[in-house]
Amino acid sequence: MIYKVYFQASALEVPVREKTQTLYVQADSERDVRLKLKDRNYNIEFVQAVKNSYLQYEEQSENYKVLEL
Known part of the structure; x- marks a missing residue:
């Protein structure tokens, strides 16, 4: 299954909505x-x-790329 992860790049900083990445x-x-x-x-x-x-819908986004971990 595919999961979309919302995250901040650093765990040491306070979360700011404008810096949220996916x-x-x-x-x-x-x-x-x-x-x-x-x-x-x-x-x-x-x-x-x-x-x-x-x-x-998400697959049509230019930012859609599944990480292979």
């Missing part, structure tokens, strides 16, 4: 996503499953 990860569960990104020092705000029509 990435897409293929994983079995939300927990699996968090384990895969654990070593990257991200401040993960939210992990959302992307499927069906929402996935089709």
Whole structure:
């Protein structure tokens, strides 16, 4: 399943909405996503499953790229 991850680039800084970034990860569960990104020092705000029509919509975005971890 594909998950969309909303995160801040540094876990040491206070989260600011305007600096929130996103990435897409293929994983079995939300927990699996968090384990895969654990070593990257991200401040993960939210992990959302992307499927069906929402996935089709996201695939049309120029920023859509699934990370292979």
